[in-house]
Amino acid sequence: MLLHLKIKNFATIKELEVDFGSGFSILTGETGAGKSILIDAIMLLRGDRGRSTLVRSGEDQAEVEAVLSLKGTEEPRKLLDESGIDADEDLIIRCLLSSQGRLRRFVNGVSVTADYLKNLTRPMITIHGQHEHQSLLQSSSHLDFLDGFGKLFELRQKVSRHYQHYQELAELRRKQEQDLNQRSMRMAELKEMIEELQELALEPGEEEHLLEETKRLSGAEKLIQLLSDSKSRLSEDELSLMEQMEILRKNIQQSSEMDPDCVPLMEELEQCFFQLEDFGRSLQKRQEMVEINPERLSFLNDRLNRVQRLQRKYALGHSDELCELLNSSEKEHTDLINLEENSQLLEEQFETALMELKQSSEELSARRHKISTDLDRQIVQQLQQLGMEKARFQTKFKNQDAEDEKEWSEKGIDQVEFMLSVNPGQNLKSLIHIASGGELSRTMLALKTILQTHDPSTVMIFDEVDTGISGRVAEMVGQKLRNLGQQQQTLCVTHLPQIAAFSDSHYVVEKQIEKDATYTVVRKTSTSEEKAQEIAQLIGGREITEKTFSVAYEMLEQARSAAG
Structure with missing residues (x-):
């Protein structure tokens, strides 16, 4: 229940505060006074998006605050408890809208998201306006009305879950069928690749070793030639280095005999001589170790060519990737072998999902057919109470092939359309084709009356419910709204005196101009005379005559009498 509304710097509203009571309250005022601003x-407060244009010109931000009673609520209290927001008997919702369009939302001082606020206030504030009226002209919305009446949304959510699961498996099944069609060709490709790579039997890092060994074997003959030439120059050629050393050795020996100071030179020369002998032996040993193996070299070159050919064939940057390719190919080949087994498992899962979807959809459809007759009966009763005494109403189920999966949706296997006849002898026709504005408004009011849970914790707000009606019909609508107000708080924006006369509380929305500035204000009528004056203005305009005042007063008396 809405207890208090505070609005500041919002459109033409500078600042206003309004207290609301229980029962049926109406908002009246001239066109452009700001009634729609209050609805905005x-x-x-219900979590809708704000627009920067709603901030009053020249101000930094707009503020909207409401106090709602939590008495008798269940879902909102549960949500508050789950989110850790403290709440006693009242709930304070506050929205701050900046001139840049940023909207901040608070519940009892705690910042919340738009989705949270929607979930919190959805059971507490319901607004029925032109958008809901137009939805009656869209047959796609009729199923929602039917499911709402039958309290079938929980079952419909179950169908939706089954449908989504079925769709996911159907997509997997479709992809797997494509995989199976390509399986043979791909397995042949993989088999050839695996055999080729297994035959190569390449080890990680092997190419580097092959290159190194090939380089060494390729230069063996040249190396032997160089070593042989070095050995000849050292000891085998005429005037070799060793022979020259021997001549040098004799010369120094003679010098030492002639001059004792040359003895150290002889010792140094002896060391050089011994080192050259060691060097000669090492040279001989290395020469003997050098291998000339053309067969091995040919093998190495052939293997390198095979490695590099496969590397080019599979467009790989490094030979080690051939090892990785072999591993991945073997795994893919194994997966394809197992694909048939996996396909059978998926097919079983798909059939199970299909059966679950069909069962839940058929259960939902049966429930819909059962409750549709009750909905039709109750709507006819409501329409008769709203002046459509000869009205006939029927929920028409369009022909659907329950066996055709293409006809299914997350809402089940049904499509429905509301059919209406307002005159005797007139065939039932779609609301889209026959409903006038007044008939549409009354049909929507009938639906809302039936669908409403009559939860005293909920405030129902009607905007433009009086579209296309007048006179006696408007009086019936007013009485219907008053009856609703006896069960739960009901607010209505109206231009019709017949509806206003039935209100428990009457709020007047006015536009005031002061110093070139426009302000929207709201005042509550406090006496029967004041209320009669406002109704008289709805009847005859600004100038209240004795006649219009008398008619207005009589309307109030008739409304009181009708209310009993």
């Missing part, structure tokens, strides 16, 4: 402000 309340929409923010």
Whole structure:
């Protein structure tokens, strides 16, 4: 229940505060006075998006705050408890909209998201306006009305879950069928690749070793030639280095005999001589170790060519990737072998999902057919109470092939359309084709009356419910709204005196101009005379005559009498 509304710097509203009571309350005022602005402000409290243009010109931000009673609520209290927001008997919702369009939302001082606010206030504030009226002209929405009446949304959510699961498996099944069609060709490709790579039997890092060994074997003959030439120059050629050393050795020996100071030179020369002998032996040993193996070299070159050919064939940057390719190919080949087994498992899962979807959809459809007759009966009763005494109403189920999976959706296997006849002898026709504005408004009011849970914790707000009606019909609508107000708080924006006369509380929305500035204000009528004056203005305009006042007063008396 909405207890208090505070609005500041919102459109033409500078600042206003309104207290609301229980029962049926109406908002009246001239066109452009700001009645729709109040609805826009309340929409923010329900989690709707704000627009920067709603901030009053020249101000930095707009503020909308409401106090709602939590008495008798269940879902909102549960949500508050789950989120750790403290709440006693009242709930304070506050929205701050900046001139840049940023909207911040608070519940009892705690910042919340738009989705949270929607979930919190959805059971507490319901607004029925032109959008809901137009939805009656869209047959796709009729199923929602039917499911709402039958309290079938929980079962419909189950169908939706089954449908989504079925769709996921159907997509997997489709892809797997494509895989199976390509399986043979791909397995042949993989088999050839695996055999080729297994035959190569390449080890990680092997190419580097092959290159190194090939380089060494390729230069063996040249190396032997160089070593042989070095050995000849050292000891085998005429005037070799060793022979020259021997001549040098004799010369120094003679010098030492002639001059004792040359003895150290002889010792140094002896060391050089011994080192050259060691060097000669090492040279001989290395020469003997050098291998000339053309067969091995040919093998190495052939293997390198095979490695590099496969590397080019599979467009790989490094030979080690051939090892990785072999591993991945073997795994893919194994997966394809197992694909048939996996396909059978998926097919079983798909059939199970299909059966579950069909069962839940058929259960939902049966429930819909059963409750549709009750909905039709109750709507006819409501329409008769709203002046459509000869009205006939029927929920028409369009022909659907329950066996055709293409006809299914997340809402089940049904499509429905509301059919209406308002005159005797007139065939039932779609609301889209026959409903006038007044008939549409009354049909929507009938639906909302039936669908409403009559939860005293909920405030129902009607905007433009009086579209296309007048006179006696408007009086019936007013009485219907008053009856609703006896069960739960009901607010209505109206231009019709017949509806206003049935209100328990009457709020007047006015536009005031002061110093070139426009302000929207709201005042509550406090006496029967004041209320009669406002109704008289709805009848005859600004100038209240004795006649219009008398008619207005009589309307109030008739409304009181009708209310009993």
